[in-house]
Amino acid sequence: MSKDTVTIGLIQMSVGTDTSANLEKAVKRIREAAKKGAEIVCLPELFRSEYFCKEEETEKFKLAETIPGETTEALSKIAKELGVVVIAGIFEKRARGLYHNSAVIIDADGSIAGKYRKMHIPDDPHFYEKFYFSPGDLGFKACQTRYGKVGILICWDQWYPEAARLTALLGAQIIFYPTAIGWLSGEETSSKDMEYAWETIQRSHGIANGVFIASVNRVGMEGNMRFWGSSFVSGPFGETLAKAGKDEEILIAKCDMDRIDDTRHNWPFLRDRRIDAYKGIASRFLEDE
Amino acid sequence: MSKDTVTIGLIQMSVGTDTSANLEKAVKRIREAAKKGAEIVCLPELFRSEYFCKEEETEKFKLAETIPGETTEALSKIAKELGVVVIAGIFEKRARGLYHNSAVIIDADGSIAGKYRKMHIPDDPHFYEKFYFSPGDLGFKACQTRYGKVGILICWDQWYPEAARLTALLGAQIIFYPTAIGWLSGEETSSKDMEYAWETIQRSHGIANGVFIASVNRVGMEGNMRFWGSSFVSGPFGETLAKAGKDEEILIAKCDMDRIDDTRHNWPFLRDRRIDAYKGIASRFLEDE
Numbered sequence: 001m002s003k004d005t006v007t008i009g010l011i012q013m014s015v016g017t018d019t020s021a022n023l024e025k026a027v028k029r030i031r032e033a034a035k036k037g038a039e040i041v042c043l044p045e046l047f048r049s050e051y052f053c054k055e056e057e058t059e060k061f062k063l064a065e066t067i068p069g070e071t072t073e074a075l076s077k078i079a080k081e082l083g084v085v086v087i088a089g090i091f092e093k094r095a096r097g098l099y100h101n102s103a104v105i106i107d108a109d110g111s112i113a114g115k116y117r118k119m120h121i122p123d124d125p126h127f128y129e130k131f132y133f134s135p136g137d138l139g140f141k142a143c144q145t146r147y148g149k150v151g152i153l154i155c156w157d158q159w160y161p162e163a164a165r166l167t168a169l170l171g172a173q174i175i176f177y178p179t180a181i182g183w184l185s186g187e188e189t190s191s192k193d194m195e196y197a198w199e200t201i202q203r204s205h206g207i208a209n210g211v212f213i214a215s216v217n218r219v220g221m222e223g224n225m226r227f228w229g230s231s232f233v234s235g236p237f238g239e240t241l242a243k244a245g246k247d248e249e250i251l252i253a254k255c256d257m258d259r260i261d262d263t264r265h266n267w268p269f270l271r272d273r274r275i276d277a278y279k280g281i282a283s284r285f286l287e288d289e
Numbered sequence: 290m291s292k293d294t295v296t297i298g299l300i301q302m303s304v305g306t307d308t309s310a311n312l313e314k315a316v317k318r319i320r321e322a323a324k325k326g327a328e329i330v331c332l333p334e335l336f337r338s339e340y341f342c343k344e345e346e347t348e349k350f351k352l353a354e355t356i357p358g359e360t361t362e363a364l365s366k367i368a369k370e371l372g373v374v375v376i377a378g379i380f381e382k383r384a385r386g387l388y389h390n391s392a393v394i395i396d397a398d399g400s401i402a403g404k405y406r407k408m409h410i411p412d413d414p415h416f417y418e419k420f421y422f423s424p425g426d427l428g429f430k431a432c433q434t435r436y437g438k439v440g441i442l443i444c445w446d447q448w449y450p451e452a453a454r455l456t457a458l459l460g461a462q463i464i465f466y467p468t469a470i471g472w473l474s475g476e477e478t479s480s481k482d483m484e485y486a487w488e489t490i491q492r493s494h495g496i497a498n499g500v501f502i503a504s505v506n507r508v509g510m511e512g513n514m515r516f517w518g519s520s521f522v523s524g525p526f527g528e529t530l531a532k533a534g535k536d537e538e539i540l541i542a543k544c545d546m547d548r549i550d551d552t553r554h555n556w557p558f559l560r561d562r563r564i565d566a567y568k569g570i571a572s573r574f575l576e577d578e
Contacts, residue, residue: 287458
């Protein structure tokens with residue numbers, strides 16, 4: 001059912017204060033990506049607005065919307081028109097006073113094929129997400145689309161091998177990471193190491209699981225924060241298929257799904273997992289037990 | 290009880306057909322490493338002999354020995370004399386016809402502080418380990434030594450995030466990877482990618498868990514296989530602290546244990562693990578369930 005070769009398009013974009021303009025820009029970029037051959041297009045995390053979590057302000061809850069809602073309607077329309085799959089980060093209003101940092105997968109016929117709610121919620125200076133988002137309660141997901149079975153994880157999830165492993169065990173062949181990660185002004189030097197670590201750990205998930213990784217970040221300056229872009233697609237060996245710079249860009253990568261079989265044949269990591277010995281993974285810590 | 294700064298010495302060595310000479314060389318190198326300030330010294334996987342798993346030959350079981358046995362006696366003696374911790378890979382004979390690919394931690398007083406039996410056993414062309422070794426039944430381990438709490442994982446374990454995670458949750462602050470990995474002659478080109486993946490995934494375990502990684506490989510040509518060396522020590526941010534070339538070398542790295550707190554304060558990954566949602570990790574596969 002899935003295709004042998006899948007072309008990914010990552011929309012590395014900047015975002016402004018006008019949320020309607022952001023949506024319009026996203027739709028325009030999806031059109032451009034499709035023209036370049038993209039079959040699965042992914043937008044960054046929370047692409048409808050500036051990254052509001054750098055402060056804790058109840059006012060910002062107004063940015064949230066339902067799923068389905070305005071954003072999914074617009075994206076369903078363009079997905080159907082172009083026959084592409086669209087993945088997009090959405091600030092989800094689930095109920096009065098209950099919010100999630102979510103992402104949807106819209107299939108190439110315009111239907112919502114899947115929804116993921118960010119499972120790991122960060123909270124550190126300038127990334128006060130625990131104030132805004134309840135941790136996801138849908139678990140990890142892999143979703144069959146017209147062009148392949150894909151998983152979504154969101155930003156902070158990047159740091160958790162468990163998240164990638166579970167998504168791959170569910171059958172995802174490409175894991176998408178919509179992201180909003182940046183440097184504070186003046187921190188660029190120490191942040192080189194951050195960017196290195198960020199890329200290394202995501203590639204490693206591809207290697208451990210023999211899957212493709214597609215990570216898409218926003219760019220541009222918002223207040224004193226510069227989002228570093230550097231979106232990339234890596235293969236099941238961790239190899240680079242495509243990598244963006246620090247400016248707006250549509251990143252296109254062709255992924256040969258047979259590479260997954262080849263890699264897993266030569267490095268049969270999934271075969272040798274010691275599933276009898278992993279119970280402790282579900283513990284917070286083991287040293288003190 | 291643990292020290293704030295720990296100096297690691299990795300013995301990247303070649304190995305010949307004379308098993309006594311290999312042990313003598315190892316002891317000599319431990320002495321040299323101690324002279325350079327090393328407090329915890331690690332030898333490669335199965336350092337007593339050439340890498341015999343490239344064929345399946347019952348004759349090779351003669352290379353196995355008990356723990357304690359000849360190797361641990363010699364290493365205990367030098368560990369005690371120099372006041373260093375020694376980690377070493379041993380082909381363990383557990384009973385008649387029952388063998389493990391093991392490693393011991395000998396404390397600085399010469400006592401055996403811990404033993405680990407390789408949990409993930411590879412089997413692919415030229416690495417027929419499933420013929421020789423029963424999978425480990427001791428689980429994952431972290432072991433308090435005079436200079437710090439350390440974990441050992443062996444070679445193929447490198448590819449499993451679960452192994453590193455469990456070892457870190459048990460309190461290990463440095464994870465050692467005694468290793469024997471190489472290229473077949475003529476495969477060097479495609480194998481560049483292998484070496485890249487090998488290093489990337491190990492560094493990623495350091496990042497995910499906020500611990501130091503110390504990986505030590507053998508070097509030299511054995512039959513048609515060239516072991517690629519490239520031993521390294523990386524920090525809790527994935528950063529390189531020391532990296533060896535392709536020849537014999539004693540690699541020394543000073544590790545500041547407070548870096549673990551610093552890294553985990555800034556990137557509190559352990560805080561946010563979704564231990565309520567990881568049960569599936571103990572499954573072989575989930576797509577078909």
